[in-house]
């Protein structure tokens with residue numbers, strides 16, 4: 632899953648794809664590099680981020696989804712919308728998105744789960760404990776793997792109870808969301824706890840802080856090799872998809888691991 636952040640303030644690529652034509656062009660580039668899904672988002676979720684208005688989010692996201700609909704369909708690439716708002720999810724699905732990626736797991740908008748059930752599309756249900764402005768304070772756990780698993784399981788169950796088909800729910804432990812570096816590493820070391828939930832699992836590790844801290848403060852744009860190592864690990868551990876900023880070397884990494892798996 633290649634990331635298109637149509638935002639001025641995302642932690643790694645904020646401001647790079649803010650204009651519609653730059654964002655659509657980036658999407659075409661990610662398709663050429665082998666992305667199977669494009670995830671379009673108009674609101675930064677980084678720690679400390681302020682919320683954007685619904686109108687601003689629509690203005691950022693919709694022209695990009697509309698611009699990518701035909702080239703994505705022609706290449707068999709799915710479009711995903713990264714939003715916590717049911718209104719944006721509805722508009723994006725009407726314009727061609729087939730996945731709703733909700734980092735709040737239905738907690739930010741009480742209308743979200745019902746809307747996705749009605750739309751009949753895939754739903755990425757992420758573990759979440761609060762908005763960007765409060766999430767660092769919520770990073771308190773006795774046993775991070777057990778607690779994140781239990782909270783995520785409850786949100787996946789809420790999605791199914793709201794009418795989303797279980798096979799349409801994709802679980803995501805939400806690396807960096809109300810989690811410090813040590814929490815992220817523990818989750819990655821115990822991915823079986825999440826694949827054991829019985830849903831497809833997606834991991835978003837791309838260029839995140841925990842990689843920078845391991846590599847002595849390496850700047851965000853220079854964390855793609857580290858991200859590829861996590862992608863390889865995820866592939867070995869049965870993760871369905873990885874969400875990444877850079878796509879070419881991630882696809883190479885996954886291709887090699889899948890080949891090795893077939894060869895053994």
Ligand code: PMM
Pocket residue numbers: 634636641642643644675676677713732733734755757803805806833834835836874
């Ligand atoms: N991470 C970010 C944004 N959206 N969605 C899912 N499902 N999982 C993630 O880990 C995730 C996400 C933050 O990264 P970005 O600002 O670089 O997009």
